[in-house]
Amino acid sequence: MIIRSSTIKNAGVQDFSADVKRKSDYTINFFLIGFFLCGMILATFYDTWLVAVAVGGICLAAYYSTKLLLPTSDLYQYVLGAVFGVFMAQYIYQMHGLFEMHFIAFIGSAMLITYQNWRLQLPLAIVVIVHHALFAWLQYSGVERIYFTQLEYMSLQTFVIHAFLACVIFFICGLWAYQFRAFSRRHIEQSYEIGRLQEEERKKEQLMRAEAEIRELNESLETKVRDRTAQLETVNKELEAFSYSVAHDLRAPLRVINGFSRMVLKMEENKISKVSFENLHIIMKNAAQMGRLIDDLLDFSRLGRAAIEVKQVDMADIVQSVIKDLQNGEQLTIPEIRINELADAKCDPILMRQVWANLISNAVKYSRKKDSPLIEIGTSRRNGMNTYYVKDNGAGFNMEFYDKLFAVFQRLHKVTEYEGTGVGLALVQRIITKHHGKVWADGEIDKGATFYFSLPN
Amino acid sequence: MDKDQVDILLVEDNPYEARLTLMSLEEQNISSNIHHVDDGAEALDFIFAKGNYADRNPENTPRMILLDLNMPKIGGLEVLRRIKADERTKSIPIVILSSSREDSDLVTSYMLGVNSYVVKPVEFDTFTKAISDIGSYWMMLNESTVLFLLAKSKMHKA
Structure with a gap:
């Protein structure tokens, strides 16, 4: 019973997770395409078409290929986290280090909350930190055509504060994702508990109804048994009365037949023919036989009643x-x-x-x-x-x-x-x-x- | 027949059975003053000198009663009960002649104080034997007639 209810509960959580995933995936489609198109629009500013098409295309390809190849795995969501980071890097590059493009990472971070999985923040954070460190280093090393920031004061201290604040945001978003998941789980478990209690209540009611029915049946059965017993007793009494009258009414005429035949035989012994003598004997013998039959039958029926x-x-x-x-x-x-x-x-x-x-x-x-x-x-x-x-x-x-x-x-x-x-x-x-x-x-x-x-x- | 001087009262509703019983008694040489009544009501009238028998002297009770059980109006058991309940008649010996082999009748009869209970058998030989037993019983009751009856019986056989 407990095992069954817990499996039901788990199934409920799974159902819910699948639902969250489906809805989130659906929304993400628009965002990814929007990000890609955004790249196209940004390309018009500094003529970065190649970057917009190539990097944006690779991002979409990475995301959708993972999703198609491993549909049961969550890996594509981690890929998505990384893709958001890459889009941020792409936009920064396309806008030649325009500082506000760093915020794109936070849009991605907020978007990932929808999956209610705090771990998804990790690939994003890694990509952002790696990108920032690598590009900052490259830019300040004087490598050409590397755009990280237009700020003049991007010292190590600024960079550390920047990275720290970004991580705080990722952390908060991760926390939110975690909280959401915990809340959903609790909510599902509670609704299943309520459902279980309702089911139990329903079963209890059913049981009580069944018990009441059985009780009613038993009562009617008892009445029936009483009625039948009364009927049987009546029939038995009738049978006894019948036996009694059989005993009396059938035996009396037989006795008379037998007795008078005997009288005739005795009184007319010398006068009647041999045939008549034999016939009278037959009459007497048969009357006597019938008497025995009746007596035996009465014994037999009396035995049925005797304890x-x-x-x-x-x-x-x-x-x-x-x-x-x-x-x-x-x-x-x-x-x-x-x-x-x-x-x-x-x-x-x-x-x-x-x-x-x-x-x-x-x-x-x-x-x-x-x-x-x-x-x-x-x-x-x-x-x-x-x-x-x-x-x-x-x-x-x-x-x-x-x-x-x-x-x-x-x-x-x-x-x-x-x-x-x-x-x-x-x-x-x-x-x-x-x-x-x-x-x-x-x-x-x-x-x-x-x-x-x-x-x- | 002198209604006041009755030795044996036979209470039997079936006339053929009554005739058979009377003939058997006769065969046993018991033909002393026997009176036959058809049912229980008449039997009670006779014994207590009522109705048709109002002119009888109730002091002269029969010396023995042969009583059938199953009769219309008043049954044998009821007749037995009334006779045994009355101080004047309770000492009259009563022999039940019954067709019924029901144990309940036998038990009731003995509880009511019957002196003897005979189940009438179908076979005549057995029936005559039963009647002869009643005859012996009668003779014991009536010692004064024994010698006479024995003498008569011997004469008959000779």
Whole structure:
């Protein structure tokens, strides 16, 4: 941030310097041409045309060639300083030592301030001093056609005072150039600082606006969440009411159908035909099946609403008690069940019992037609999670229909082959999902199936 | 039927279910004085001798009530609450016969002081078993009739 602002500031100073240079260069063009033309006019006094054209021409050539050849350098400005000195010397010469022509140096000196660089005074001062010393010496040595001054009293003392005063003027002009530059720099830096502060202020305002917007959004989001939750609660209540009426209203007529069929069967046992006897049985069986479907569906939907209570659970204990219940129940013969090591788990014991009961009774059901049915139960560790499995060597299933395996009311076998409602595995999946676990299976027709589930530790 | 001498009051709005229950009770040889009413309002009228039953003697409360939960006008839970709230009737044993397996109904019923809660199963065999349990319960209540019923039952089986 600081680096960036300082580079911006430097760029600003550079821009300003370029601007000063451009404007000064522009003005200088007129002055140089004016100086050259001045030389031409002065040539008319003492017939110094050669000097006016040659020296003035060399000056212009020196200035413009440097400027063209080295456009990025400031060298041409130093050349300009020297050129101003040379023009002064030229005019003095052209006017045969007319003293007032010495002031031309001061015009040049003042002109150079425009570049705001005190060093430019140096070449001018050097040229002036060298010229004065050389020409003064030559003139007083008696060399002909050398014009430095028409004054009679140009002693060394006068010369020193003359040179000193000239240097003072150069110094003052240099000082001014220096001051100008310093002032401009300060001014630019300040305006950039102000700009930066304004930018900061603007950004702060933007940030505050954005924050206010976010706050508003959050508030509206909260309202939305509240509204949605209320809606969901309403829907959930409606669903509960629906389940309740399903339970009552659908089960009652089924009970009546089943009950009266049974009554007829019992009272007319000896009078009805064999076909009617079978038909009545079919009626009763289907009514009972529908009753189971409704009950299972209600269990399934109730589970969706139930909260789970997680505790440390002894899985081996649950599995033993499930198998005991199966043996005591109306199930047919229970095949050999091999129970390997079963790791404890953190889960809801009541729901987990349901999972084991469904998986084990499935294994019993689908393997009972085998000559030597075998069921294996155990735990294995996979990816840091305990994975439980129930494996049987029964009817198995086609992996092509895997998608339907855990879906509600979806079955891969006919009711006449294997009884059931198609809710058991859906229930298992729902319970395991509620525990943030995973359930999957693999199987092959007539080779058996293995059901796995894993629970987070 | 003598309205004053009722042993079992059956409160059930579905006539077929009522008939089924009555037949099952009969099958269990419990055919003592049973009265059937169609809804909760009528049940309360009967018990507290009001409305159509104003001529009944309210002292002669039924000895057991079989109560359905889901009924029009006044539901089973409300009937249960009113009976258990009244000093004269709160000791009558009440068995809820419900189609609902909702836990909330079960909990509410027990909180209101129900004596037994039976979920009516779809399968008739299970249903008759439930009714037979009620029968045993009834026999325990009514020891004086036990011997008679047992004798009758033996005779029937023979």
